[in-house]
Amino acid sequence: MSSGPSHRTPPASPAQKLHENQLQNAFATFDTAGDGWIPAxxxxxxxxALNLPNxxxxxxELQAELDRHRTGRIEYPTYLRVLRSCLAARNPADELRSxxxxxxxxxxxxxxVRDLERVASELDEAIPTAELQEMVDMADRDGDGLVDLDDFTLIMRKVGLL
Incomplete structure (x- = not known):
């Protein structure tokens, strides 16, 4: 066993997981045959669908980069590489709203809490409802049991995601 530095990829952050999920869902919507490409x-x-400039x-500009050989197809690996960088380059305020x-x-x-349960399920995260309720309670400043954009912004800053 080596005692040298590990070259493993660090675990994805919640925001990265959400980006990946968004990218996969958007692609799958238009890859109706499931063969790894979508029509340009x-x-x-x-x-x-990704809330990007359209x-x-x-x-x-994006079509030229995604379909360099003008085949009329956008292949999944190219799509992922290019659109990951598009999502990463978004304005933080826009990103937060998205x-x-x-x-x-x-x-x-x-x-x-129901919204959080849905997202956790989409990300294959098994988070108990009580824990999700705790998250809402922690972020909810007015006590209505819901998190608005201001509450969300504050909690994202507090946990270092903004």
Whole structure:
């Protein structure tokens, strides 16, 4: 057994796991045959699903990078590499709103324990409901049992994710 430094990849942060989940879900939506590629013509829809700029210029620029050989296909490995960097380059305030929206799927402007359960399940994380309730209680400043964007922002700063 070697006593040298380990070259293992560090575990993904919660934000990285959410990004990966977003990327996989967006790709899978348009990879209807499950064969590892999506039509380049669906790029605008993918960008919309990822809450990334989807104007003509952004789509044209990304399409040139994602489909360099002009096959009309975007292969999954290329998609992952390019769009990971797009997600990582987002403005922190935009990123925070996007992250909040992933929990707040109803668009109500609040996150409930049920929302946290759904996200934990999507990430294959087995977190007891009592623990999720504790998280909500810790973040909820007005005592209504829900976390709004201000509460969310404060707790993300507190735990060092912002």
């Amino acid at each position: 013509s669906k790029l605008r829809h993918v960008l919309t 104007d003509r210029a952004a789509v044209t 992250l909040f929206a992933m929990f707040d799927v109803t668009g109500a402007g609040r996150i409930s």
